[in-house]
Amino acid sequence: MTLNMTAETETAKIARGLRERDMELLADLVERFQHRLVRYLLYLTGRRDYAEDLAQETWIRVLQRGSQYNGRQRFDPWLFAIARNLAIDYLRKKLRAVQTVSLPNDRDAMLLLPSSGPSPFEAAARSEDAMRLAGRLQILSPLYREALLLRFQEELSLAEIAQVVGAPLTTVTSRIYRGLAALRSAFEEGDSHGV
Amino acid sequence: MECDKRFRELIDRSFVEEVSEGERRLMHDHIRDCDGCKRYVELTARTIRGLREFTFPSEADSSAQVFEILARHTETMRQQNVQFRIWAAFAVALSMSIVGSALVYQVAKFLAAPMHFDNAQVQAGVLVFWLLPSFCAALYTLAAPGQNRGIA
Numbered sequence: 533m534t535l536n537m538t539a540e541t542e543t544a545k546i547a548r549g550l551r552e553r554d555m556e557l558l559a560d561l562v563e564r565f566q567h568r569l570v571r572y573l574l575y576l577t578g579r580r581d582y583a584e585d586l587a588q589e590t591w592i593r594v595l596q597r598g599s600q601y602n603g604r605q606r607f608d609p610w611l612f613a614i615a616r617n618l619a620i621d622y623l624r625k626k627l628r629a630v631q632t633v634s635l636p637n638d639r640d641a642m643l644l645l646p647s648s649g650p651s652p653f654e655a656a657a658r659s660e661d662a663m664r665l666a667g668r669l670q671i672l673s674p675l676y677r678e679a680l681l682l683r684f685q686e687e688l689s690l691a692e693i694a695q696v697v698g699a700p701l702t703t704v705t706s707r708i709y710r711g712l713a714a715l716r717s718a719f720e721e722g723d724s725h726g727v
Numbered sequence: 728m729e730c731d732k733r734f735r736e737l738i739d740r741s742f743v744e745e746v747s748e749g750e751r752r753l754m755h756d757h758i759r760d761c762d763g764c765k766r767y768v769e770l771t772a773r774t775i776r777g778l779r780e781f782t783f784p785s786e787a788d789s790s791a792q793v794f795e796i797l798a799r800h801t802e803t804m805r806q807q808n809v810q811f812r813i814w815a816a817f818a819v820a821l822s823m824s825i826v827g828s829a830l831v832y833q834v835a836k837f838l839a840a841p842m843h844f845d846n847a848q849v850q851a852g853v854l855v856f857w858l859l860p861s862f863c864a865a866l867y868t869l870a871a872p873g874q875n876r877g878i879a
Contacts, residue, residue, distance in 0.1 A: 566789055595797055658782050719770050719774065
């Protein structure tokens with residue numbers, strides 16, 4: 533109960549600060565969430581350079597539309613939802629720049645942009661297991677990657693993930709299960725080959 | 728041996744969402760006797776552990792850079808807000824000047840006959856004593872120095 537009250541006070545304070553464009557609060561939020569925001573965008577886009585640019589855009593959007601945060605939910609899902617929408621628009625523009633064929637209508641399909649260059653996941657792997665997963669992560673659908681990150685690293689509830697990605701709970705759980713299955717196969721295959 | 732699909736689904740669910748105490752017991756009882764599902768649990772746990780072992784180094788000054796951008800953006804927004812207030816105040820003052828002048832003209836025309844003024848005198852009076860001063864007051868909202876600008 534006390535914890536709930538504390539959480540409510542915290543989000544209400546953030547909501548008020550964003551409404552008033554309190555720079556001190558904003559600096560605190562940037563300090564606390566910037567790393568997680570970049571990580572989320574990295575999982576979503578698979579590109580470090582995109583993630584850094586989009587994180588900056590996200591904070592500007594938070595500054596401009598801070599009054600829309602009502603303080604009744606946690607701040608991080610709201611932040612990730614903004615970042616996600618920006619990422620989709622950003623990737624759509626990037627695709628438009630390189631493609632001459634017509635674009636798919638599904639917003640989520642836009643996330644399936646192939647990435648190039650060295651994998652940021654390999655660079656971030658801190659264990660042998662993580663290294664084995666890195667290759668799979670890079671080719672895994674960003675939608676699955678995103679769901680896995682939000683569940684197992686950000687530890688958001690399924691309802692919060694559904695809020696971030698704007699999809700029903702069943703879709704979210706299905707993405708997590710499929711993502712897990714794809715990654716699990718990295719160990720299954722590796723072990724069966726005696727790796 | 729391929730296990731019953733529902734046990735694999737139950738195992739998946741136990742990692743991703745809440746399962747009831749009964750389901751958990753059922754799962755544990757099954758895993759005890761099933762090597763395939765035991766391995767499935769181990770691999771799933773290993774996968775999730777592996778996912779948590781990614782550390783993305785953040786640029787040292789990343790937060791500082793973002794905050795600098797935000798501070799600049801705030802200043803730009805504040806200036807835009809001031810500009811908007813100034814022009815909004817001018818628009819309101821100008822409208823009031825025009826509407827007010829029309830009303831004063833109507834009243835002056837009504838009073839002109841008993842006071843023996845002709846139409847040209849009424850028009851000149853409204854122009855000199857109402858329209859021009861109120862128009863100047865409206866312009867003042869644009870030209871006033873410092874903080875008084877835009878505050879009509």
